[in-house]
Amino acid sequence: MSYRPYYLAQAMKELEQEMVVFAASFHHLKSNSSKQEEKAVLEKVDGTSYCWIRAREYSGNGLGRIVNMMQFALTLLILNPTAQFDLARPKHIIVSSAHPFHIVAGWLYAKRYGATLSFEIRDIWPLSLIELLGVHRYHPLCLLIKCFEKLAYIVSDRVISVLPNALTYLKKQGVKENRYLYLPNGTLEADNSEVYVVQPEDQVVISKMKDICQSYTKVMFYGGAHGIPNNLQLLIDAMQYVPTDYALVLVGDGALKAELQKSVESYQLNNVFFLDKVSKSAVNSLIRLSDICVITAKKTPLYQYGVSMNKLFDYMLESKPVLFAIDSPNSVIEQSGGGVVLPTDDAVEIAKGMQQLIALPKDELLRMGQCGRSFVLDNHLFSVLARKLLSELNSIR
Numbered sequence: 001m002s003y004r005p006y007y008l009a010q011a012m013k014e015l016e017q018e019m020v021v022f023a024a025s026f027h028h029l030k031s032n033s034s035k036q037e038e039k040a041v042l043e044k045v046d047g048t049s050y051c052w053i054r055a056r057e058y059s060g061n062g063l064g065r066i067v068n069m070m071q072f073a074l075t076l077l078i079l080n081p082t083a084q085f086d087l088a089r090p091k092h093i094i095v096s097s098a099h100p101f102h103i104v105a106g107w108l109y110a111k112r113y114g115a116t117l118s119f120e121i122r123d124i125w126p127l128s129l130i131e132l133l134g135v136h137r138y139h140p141l142c143l144l145i146k147c148f149e150k151l152a153y154i155v156s157d158r159v160i161s162v163l164p165n166a167l168t169y170l171k172k173q174g175v176k177e178n179r180y181l182y183l184p185n186g187t188l189e190a191d192n193s194e195v196y197v198v199q200p201e202d203q204v205v206i207s208k209m210k211d212i213c214q215s216y217t218k219v220m221f222y223g224g225a226h227g228i229p230n231n232l233q234l235l236i237d238a239m240q241y242v243p244t245d246y247a248l249v250l251v252g253d254g255a256l257k258a259e260l261q262k263s264v265e266s267y268q269l270n271n272v273f274f275l276d277k278v279s280k281s282a283v284n285s286l287i288r289l290s291d292i293c294v295i296t297a298k299k300t301p302l303y304q305y306g307v308s309m310n311k312l313f314d315y316m317l318e319s320k321p322v323l324f325a326i327d328s329p330n331s332v333i334e335q336s337g338g339g340v341v342l343p344t345d346d347a348v349e350i351a352k353g354m355q356q357l358i359a360l361p362k363d364e365l366l367r368m369g370q371c372g373r374s375f376v377l378d379n380h381l382f383s384v385l386a387r388k389l390l391s392e393l394n395s396i397r
Contacts, residue, residue: 002027003310004122004162004185005096009048011386019048020087024055024072028065040081051081061133066141073101082109089113092393094160096120100148107155116396119156120183124169124305125149131302133228149173157396160389163306164330181392184332186382187313202282205275209249209289212273216247218358220323221290223283224311226254231296234325236263236272237347242354244271248294251286253277287318291365292357296325299345303328316376319369323357325350332380338372 002023009019025036041052055072058064082090093115095106103119110117126142126149129135135142153159153173160181161170167180198206213219226232232250239248248271250260257274264272278286287293293315297303307328315322316332322339324331333339342353357365378384 006045006048007186007188007382008386008389010046011382012390013047014383015386015390017390018088020051020090021048022051022053022076022081024068025052026055026057026068028058039075040079040084042081042085049087051085053079053081069099069101073099073105076102077105077108080109082113090115092116092118094118094120095152095156096122097149097152098123098125100125100145100152103148103152103155107151116157116393117155118158118160118181118393119152120160120162121166122162124163124166124302127169127302131300158392162308164308165304165306169305181389183385183389184380185308185310185313186380186385187310187317187376188382189317189377198281198285199279202278202285205251205278206282206285206289208273208275209286212247212249213289216271217245218247218291219289220246220248220292220294220354220358221251221287221320222249222294222296223251223286223314224295224309226250226252226257226260228256229298230254230256231298231325231345232256232260233263234296234345234347234350235294236260236267236269238350238354239269239272240267241348241351242271242358246354246358247271247273249273249275249286249290251275251278251283283314284318287315287320290320292323292354293320293339294323294325294354296350297328299327306330313376313380316369316372319366319373321357321360321365321368322372323350323353325353332375333372336372336375338368338375 005021009021012019036052036054039054043050043052053072053075055068056064058068090113093106093110095103097120106117126145129142130137153175158179158181159170159175160183162183162185164182164184167177170180222235224230235248261274295309295312297307303326307326312322312332316338322333324333324339324341325344327343331341334341340353340357342349344350
């Protein structure tokens with residue numbers, strides 16, 4: 001369920017380029033993690049080659065996950081699946097982070113094959129662990145990751161980031177501007193592939209959403225994880241100050257969902273609803289039914305470097321105005337005028353922002369939503385991003 005490499009690979013096909021994705025056989029976001037006996041398996045996924053590297057199963061964010069990461073990096077280094085599966089000689093190699101442990105394999109293979117090497121940052125590790133999860137900066141894991149991160153910045157021809165303000169951070173790490181590429185997360189204008197057909201079990205959730213929409217004047221929607229970084233308690237606190245004829249619907253799952261539900265019960269809020277996690281296409285159906293979409297995140301210095309959340313593009317593509325309650329400058333909502341930006345952790349201020357949007361006439365809400373949609377189509381389609389990436393990589397030599 002890591003869509004970025006999948007969609008970039010699909011877009012590269014239109015440019016007559018072939019991408020191979022190397023990924024761990026087990027990851028907590030992989031929906032079909034059957035046990036893999038071979039060290040490496042090559043599989044075609046909608047025409048794109050995926051090489052699954054065997055890595056141990058784990059649960060949670062403990063030692064098991066670290067071993068999984070290390071095993072992936074080490075096997076990739078030792079095995080050389082490019083030679084094993086007689087893959088074409090690579091021209092460009094991209095090592096994509098979360099964790100940076102496989103930068104060593106990427107570096108050595110780039111030298112062996114005369115390829116360019118790029119290091120892509122999706123999350124700034126170990127800074128994300130320190131700021132979001134409270135891990136001490138001198139924890140052995142943080143120190144280890146920092147060493148690999150430093151190596152990545154030294155040996156890479158390009159450092160790519162999905163975060164709009166990442167260059168500020170990277171300059172402090174010694175990365176020069178001419179080695180940096182901002183390549184944000186992307187989306188498709190429409191996805192009609194079979195995997196995204198609305199499933200029968202999704203219809204139950206869609207039906208519940210329709211009932212809510214018929215019962216309330218306006219409906220605000222959040223779709224995604226219910227965890228610590230998402231700061232959904234802020235939305236629930238804010239709903240205490242919002243008129244009861246307006247509803248908030250939260251769709252998804254996560255470690256804090258039960259706790260959030262208890263909070264709603266303690267506040268006796270009858271206009272806050274939790275619905276089950278659904279497929280990607282069903283999420284789009286739910287967005288279309290809503291009037292306003294919302295997104296929050298834990299307040300942290302980390303977000304000074306920007307955010308690039310896929311759910312934002314889902315909201316904007318459906319022409320929905322967005323309440324953006326994240327302290328992060330230069331966001332796509334700020335750039336596009338596609339909603340209201342509230343860089344605050346104050347529930348009363350969030351409630352005021354909700355009511356500000358709710359009070360707007362329908363044509364103004366539509367205008368906001370259309371600004372967001374136009375911005376995404378111009379800047380964030382995977383076809384646009386693929387062309388930008390290929391042009392940058394080909395310019396290295």
